[in-house]
Amino acid sequence: MFDTTRRRTLEWLGIGGAASIAGCASQAPTAENTGSSTTAAQTTSTPQPTDVDRVAADPTDVPASISRSQSKHHEITLQTEEVVAEIEDGVTFSYMTFGGQVPGPMIRVRQGDAISLTLENPPESQMGHNVDLHAVYGTGGGAVATTAAPGEQNAMKFQARYPGAYIYHCAVSNLDYHISSGMFGMIVVEPKDGLPSVDREFYLGQHEVYTDKAVGETGHHSFSFENMANEQPTYVLFNGEKYPFTENRYGTLSAEQGERIRVFLVDGGPNYSSNFHPIGNVWSKGYRDGSLEAPVEKHLQTAKVPPGSCFVGEVETPVPERIKLVDHALSRVARRGLLAEIDVAGDERPEIFDPSPDMQASEDEEGPIY
Known part of the structure; x- marks a missing residue:
């Protein structure tokens, strides 16, 4: 064959x-030499x-x-x-x-x-x-x-x-x-000594797609070399699809409270850097540019991942929540399709996070308790 x-x-x-x-x-x-299908007839x-x-x-x-x-x-x-x-x-x-x-x-x-x-x-x-x-x-x-x-x-x-x-x-x-x-x-x-053990690992790829139509416009989207040359993507995506790992697509990713999660991100680009952030959490350990050797950075809020590079980050899960994995260039999330979610199941721990606190004023204070 x-x-x-x-x-x-x-x-x-x-x-x-x-x-x-x-x-x-x-x-x-x-x-002619790329197989482009961006002409009106095609x-x-x-x-x-x-x-x-x-x-x-x-x-x-x-x-x-x-x-x-x-x-x-x-x-x-x-x-x-x-x-x-x-x-x-x-x-x-x-x-x-x-x-x-x-x-x-x-x-x-x-x-x-x-x-x-x-x-x-x-x-x-x-x-x-x-x-x-x-x-x-x-x-x-x-x-x-x-x-x-x-x-x-x-x-x-x-x-x-x-x-x-x-x-x-x-x-x-x-x-x-x-x-x-x-x-x-x-x-x-x-590394020869391996990586620290974690409870779960996830693997994502970010990239831009340049087409001849607008986001969400029904039909077959042909590749646009002009938009690519101008670095004006139609979509910015995880794993090739719009909002793939959310309730309305393939479902959210799952984890249990108390687990340590490792996320591998590869930024294919070809042009945009990722500003990788876990909403409602933080990268408790971050391996910038995919370097698995020291130093390991701790408690990173947003990690810059250049096109053609990788990031490995770990999150802790002390409370039940929905962690939203995003590029913090947030128009890419709100308007161009980039989002994945992790649902963490478990018991509430109000000493860490209380989503419904008692808003009544205490007898000893004049104002509300926030």
Whole structure:
């Protein structure tokens, strides 16, 4: 099914190692060479049939933490999938993904592990793809080695030499287009001594989507290269969909009072930094830029996560509440679709938080008790 012919792939894409850095072309893309569908004749006013029920990756689908003390060799395959799915009800979009989900599957290894990674690009794909992992020492983070035209596959082997949480993403010539459309994920390289244990872990990916229609406008939204060039996104999303992990979409995430929760965030961008904040809580421990080595920062209210970087944060849950995970550039929450929620179940602790205090004045005081 798949051919392994890297030279032909690079010729098909019109790029080579000397002509690109991590797949970045020196000239801006045009509609002709990107497969753009932004012309009036190609734009539709009705949603397209979808290929999948949802594109939003399950945030609870996180590989187990690593407890072993020895290095290991991993055989990992990433398959690209170009799918039509809904951003929100009645709004379809043509995504490019790793494994049919946004973000791509989390890869979790230990410092010192060896990884044989194969990228498969099915024959039904319309475009060439590759993968650049920020955890790789090597040209383009492996992008040139893994570049594959439709119907091809290519592979590389690398050692995870430095710990941290790192983005991986497609890095062909029009990498901003591919990343915005969903082609990014996270590789976690745990330190040799591992990470502190927690009760739950969640995995989210933030990115912008640039379309030819307004937020919520029914129909199939085609990609807008003009809006992307001007950095004016239609949507800013977690996991490729509008408000995905809320009551009105796929349901809120769940936790129990007293649990410690670790949240992994990868910011695919391609252009916006995230200002990651848990409303009603605080990052009790924060690993900025995905660095899993000291120093660990404590009690961060809002963490800046640049595009192409990651953040790992922990929250404590002393009271029952709904924690809202947001970008504190709040217009992205109120108007462009970025929100995920965690419902913490448990018993009220009014000494910490009392949502319904007695408002009657005490006999010893003249004013109300707040």
